Amino acid sequence: MADGHLYDLHVSSKEETWEQQRWKNVDCGGELNQDCQAEPEQDNQEQSSHFDVSVWNSTSVRNGRKAELFPEWHLPLTVASVLALIVFVYTVAREVLQPFFMNNKNEFYRIPVLVVNKVLPVISIILLSLAYMPGIFAAFFQLYRGTKYQRFPAWLNTWMLRRKQFGLLCFFFAVMHALFSLSYPMRRSYRYKLLNWAYQQVKQQKENAWVEHDVWRMEIYVCLGILALAILSILAIASIPSVSNLLSWREFQFIQSKLGYTALLLSTLHALVFAWNKWVDVNQFIWNTPPTFMISVLLPIIVLLCKAILLLPCLDKRIQNIRSGCEPTKGTQNKCVHL
Numbered sequence: 242m243a244d245g246h247l248y249d250l251h252v253s254s255k256e257e258t259w260e261q262q263r264w265k266n267v268d269c270g271g272e273l274n275q276d277c278q279a280e281p282e283q284d285n286q287e288q289s290s291h292f293d294v295s296v297w298n299s300t301s302v303r304n305g306r307k308a309e310l311f312p313e314w315h316l317p318l319t320v321a322s323v324l325a326l327i328v329f330v331y332t333v334a335r336e337v338l339q340p341f342f343m344n345n346k347n348e349f350y351r352i353p354v355l356v357v358n359k360v361l362p363v364i365s366i367i368l369l370s371l372a373y374m375p376g377i378f379a380a381f382f383q384l385y386r387g388t389k390y391q392r393f394p395a396w397l398n399t400w401m402l403r404r405k406q407f408g409l410l411c412f413f414f415a416v417m418h419a420l421f422s423l424s425y426p427m428r429r430s431y432r433y434k435l436l437n438w439a440y441q442q443v444k445q446q447k448e449n450a451w452v453e454h455d456v457w458r459m460e461i462y463v464c465l466g467i468l469a470l471a472i473l474s475i476l477a478i479a480s481i482p483s484v485s486n487l488l489s490w491r492e493f494q495f496i497q498s499k500l501g502y503t504a505l506l507l508s509t510l511h512a513l514v515f516a517w518n519k520w521v522d523v524n525q526f527i528w529n530t531p532p533t534f535m536i537s538v539l540l541p542i543i544v545l546l547c548k549a550i551l552l553l554p555c556l557d558k559r560i561q562n563i564r565s566g567c568e569p570t571k572g573t574q575n576k577c578v579h580l
Contacts, residue, residue: 317406324367328360335527350430358421363537365414366508370540372407375400377547383563405480412477415470462514469507472500502548509541
């Protein structure tokens with residue numbers, strides 16, 4: 242889910258598609274031709290499907306290659322799993338272990354919902370940043386080289402080919418975050434705390450517990466989150482092959498690039514508004530460690546700033562010329578090759 246107008250990404254994607262089609266559409270020739278002639282033609286679709294699978298498997302073994310399970314998802318799932326584990330341990334240490342060791346307070350009930358729901362948005366926004374960061378690197382590489390006809394480094398090319406998976410995993414974690422947030426009022430612990438808050442208000446003889454800035458914070462925070470999730474839903478739907486095939490290249494580029502960066506911006510604002518005035522609250526730095534919302538916005542802010550720099554007219558015009566086939570020459574003019 243990111244910029245789709247990069248030359249190497251297009252070529253590599255085509256090569257992978259052709260390779261997969263070559264495996265699937267194995268021609269009955271050579272040694273396999275005898276088996277094909279021995280089997281009479283049958284209209285039974287079930288037997289035909291079984292034959293196709295057996296041919297595919299035998300060909301994979303012949304070529305010394307074993308059919309992998311979701312190979313395109315290995316890198317994104319590994320990154321997401323490692324990030325989730327690190328953030329989960331970090332959050333448990335701050336939210337659960339610190340009160341237990343320092344104040345002898347049992348907060349372990351927070352792990353299933355509250356702690357997990359603090360991990361989900363962090364992973365979601367980081368994965369969304371990772372989906373658009375390779376496009377930033379690719380643009381800087383093209384600016385430095387002055388051409389689009391040089392291949393990117395292998396690590397960048399692999400990263401670019403996995404942007405769709407990073408984006409879909411981001412959408413998955415975002416949906417989970419929304420569901421966990423909606424479940425807050427259903428928790429028994431929340432009901433007990435609500436009764437305690439009401440009792441404290443009565444005890445302090447407060448007729449109205451309204452806090453203006455906190456109300457505005459919550460309203461804006463929820464609104465930005467809903468808008469970001471809605472745009473991510475559009476991006477996820479547009480990533481479905483049956484849908485993307487119906488879109489023109491310009492439409493697909495607009496959805497995946499323009500709307501994608503809009504979703505990243507809204508998600509970042511969502512986290513910043515959630516923080517509100519907590520940035521200067523020393524109580525948030527438990528065990529001298531920053532809260533998770535501070536960590537989560539670092540990478541998105543870097544990506545957005547880099548994108549803003551690339552949108553400067555001087556750089557944007559040069560990138561467009563490079564991607565249209567113009568290459569600098571020794572003279573003052575550019576040599577343009579339109580394909």
